[in-house]
Amino acid sequence: MNIALLLAAGIDPTFRMDIPKQFVNVYNRPVIVYTMEIFQNHPEIDAMMVACLKGWENMVAAYAKQFGITKLKWVIEGGGTGQETSKIATDRLMESCSADDIIVIHDAIRPMVSDDIISDSIYTCRKMGMGVSAVTSMDNVMMTDDGMTGRLSISRYAFRRIQTPQTFWLGDLKKAHEEALEKGIMSENDTNNMISRLGRNVNFSKGSDLNLKINTVEDVAMFKALYAMKNGDI
């Protein structure tokens, strides 16, 4: 079974609005609904869990019902960091799922993720043990000490920018969380950082610059335009 875990527990103080960005309305429905719809319509996804910001669980459940998100099985309260939320969700899923199930972790604020990217993340996990979507940077990169001057160029091929989805075997992920706890690795932003700090390599899957992460009010406008284009309205 492939389970999607949507991360919607974050609160970003730099986002200049009273509504958390994952719940901001775009064309009269919250951003997270767009993300849920993509996983609902993806043939390889069997069930969905939303790790939610406290106080917004009812809203998520209500909109899911309204928009026919029948795959949504669990709405839980998330943790304070990406790592903590990932751990809470993993523990909860292990109660009713098996170690051989697959968990596809995705930011609720990336509503432009494509079917292709999700499929490749799952495929890479089945083949390589995990699939973390990543893209090559089109910009040149320089090392800097002070943010004002550059001292060394790095080839843009020498690194990748990491996105979500990030797909793991549920049992593996549970073990990784236990190991991280033992080693005192806590409060990482993302699951991939935790895995990497455990000394493991992270396997890349397909990403895209179109897989926009909504971080600012401008990104909301950007998503609106991309969404309208995707539907042929512009």
Next chain:
Amino acid sequence: MGEEWMDVNIALILAGGSGSRTEQSVPKQFISIYEKPIIIYTLEAFQHHPGVDGIIVSCIDGWHDVLRSYAVADGIDKLRWIVDGGDNGQSSARNALLALEGVCEDDDIVIIHDAVRPMVTGEIIADCIEKAQEYGSGLSAVRCQETIMRTEDGKCGHVGIDRNDIMRVQTPQAYKFGNALRAHREALKRGITNAVYTNTLMMELGEELHFSCGSNKNIKITTLEDIDIFKALYITKRDAWLKKNV
């Protein structure tokens, strides 16, 4: 130009690419979006900027007349020179710099910019020129917002770079004309021929490089997906502009 020579700022636009990555017959800088080729959006930004005195384009072979016609049609009257583009960023920049020899003084400023970065703004250009005037170089750059992982094979990676230690360098990049020309000549002498941007050459020559203010929206159009992103950015920008005038 008058008898009294003032330092001038020349925009040097790199338009030598053939668009192999977009797999289109039309080179990507000439792909039309909302009835206008991408390069014209780019040229408009420099045309409308009061700090820019003239424009030189190193252009893909066979498209010079097309470029000239579009520029005339769109009122880009700062476009003074069109020279042959090379097969990469380095040779395109070099061709244009050599053409400016005898025209520009050492202390004049060249603002090198990708034709396929049409979202460049007046603010980005202004800060780039200002930094070059003050420090000798201005490289528009942005902080990295995502997690970065080092990779050797492109298939898997590990954390090796703190994203706070790096800047993503874009164009425009402004330099003193004399320094830029010297760097390109020296690079040729040393057999360096495949640099995408002038900053890597400058670094090789031990020049100190200063960042100026870039933008995440200043995207480089290299794939078909990027064209969608550009359209969305453009629509969003237009909407913001409309609201201000209500």
